[in-house]
Amino acid sequence: MYKETVYSAFNLLMHYPPPSGAGQHPQPQPPLNKASQPTHSVPQLSPLYEHFSSPHPTPAPADINQKQVHRPLQTPDLSGFYSLTSSSMGQLPHTVSWFTHPSLMLGSGVPGHPAAIPHPAIVPTSAKQELQPYDRSLKTQAESKAEKEAKKPTIKKPLNAFMLYMKEMRAKVIAECTLKESAAINQILGRRWHALSREEQAKYYELARKERQLHMQLYPGWSARDNYGKKKRRSREKHQESTTENNLS
DNA sequence: CAGCCTTTGAAGCAA
DNA sequence: TTGCTTCAAAGGCTG
Numbered sequence: 540m541y542k543e544t545v546y547s548a549f550n551l552l553m554h555y556p557p558p559s560g561a562g563q564h565p566q567p568q569p570p571l572n573k574a575s576q577p578t579h580s581v582p583q584l585s586p587l588y589e590h591f592s593s594p595h596p597t598p599a600p601a602d603i604n605q606k607q608v609h610r611p612l613q614t615p616d617l618s619g620f621y622s623l624t625s626s627s628m629g630q631l632p633h634t635v636s637w638f639t640h641p642s643l644m645l646g647s648g649v650p651g652h653p654a655a656i657p658h659p660a661i662v663p664t665s666a667k668q669e670l671q672p673y674d675r676s677l678k679t680q681a682e683s684k685a686e687k688e689a690k691k692p693t694i695k696k697p698l699n700a701f702m703l704y705m706k707e708m709r710a711k712v713i714a715e716c717t718l719k720e721s722a723a724i725n726q727i728l729g730r731r732w733h734a735l736s737r738e739e740q741a742k743y744y745e746l747a748r749k750e751r752q753l754h755m756q757l758y759p760g761w762s763a764r765d766n767y768g769k770k771k772r773r774s775r776e777k778h779q780e781s782t783t784e785n786n787l788s
Numbered sequence: 789c790a791g792c793c794t795t796t797g798a799a800g801c802a803a
Numbered sequence: 804t805t806g807c808t809t810c811a812a813a814g815g816c817t818g
Contacts, residue, residue, distance in 0.1 A: 696811045701796035706812065721813040722794040729795040747797080763799045767809060771791070 693769065694761050697754040700743035701732055 698706065705728050712724050712731075732740070754761070 696798075696809095698811060699797040702811060705795075709813070719813095720793085720815050722792085722815080724813075725793085725795040727795095732796070744797095751798080763810075764801085766811085767800075770810070 693766060694758050696763055696766065697750045698747060700740065700747040701729075703746050703750070704728065704732055704735075704743045 705725065708728055708731065709724060712727050713719060716724070716727065718724055718727075
């Protein structure tokens with residue numbers, strides 16, 4: 540079932556090649572040395588940026604055999620970044636520009652801020668339940684638990700570069716492919732992400748970096764571990780089984 | 789109706 | 804330091 544969907548999605552992908560600019564840099568992105576990844580506590584240029592400040596960056600020998608990942612690329616001139624993201628990106632149907640992305644909207648959720656409106660990144664853990672009709676007579680233990688959790692809102696992780704790209708391009712891909720299944724859409728987006736030019740990807744890496752910085756400022760004590768275990772997930776064994784199956788197929 | 793699927797990247801954590 | 808795990812988004816699908 541899923542394979543069929545994915546297969547049709549792949550065919551559609553072939554019909555709808557990546558946007559202009561994509562494919563002009565077919566060479567794989569330099570592998571990312573995990574140790575050189577930027578951290579939350581690096582407000583200045585990260586080592587990644589130093590890496591790409593070189594006109595012709597080459598991966599360190601130790602990187603060669605590592606899992607292939609994409610290294611963020613440095614935007615040559617960041618002075619034009621904001622106009623780029625706020626104008627050209629803002630023209631897209633589903634924009635996630637610095638100014639419009641929900642988790643980046645300033646003036647809310649900031650402690651002591653006059654607006655005193657919860658930050659969009661703060662999501663009640665029982666949002667779905669709150670949307671449903673509320674019947675006090677049917678108030679259950681689960682509901683009171685949900686209420687307690689609602690009072691203790693979850694601060695979501697900041698979106699990474701690919702997540703920002705997905706959010707922006709999803710609607711476009713859905714319109715082109717007339718697909719709705721996110722799994723299939725995400726596969727297409729993953730391929731398109733690989734086909735993006737370095738400059739295009741750099742936009743999103745920079746955007747993600749800015750988002751992490753703002754997230755740090757808004758929630759200084761927040762850690763990704765705060766959300767660990769909040770999602771019930773399949774067992775580890777099951778996950779390994781499926782990944783093994785995927786590798787075999 | 790909770791969890792899975794599917795993607796990449798960031799971060800946490802155990803060894 | 805390395806390698807694995809979890810979670811970010813999204814919406815159809817499944818048990």
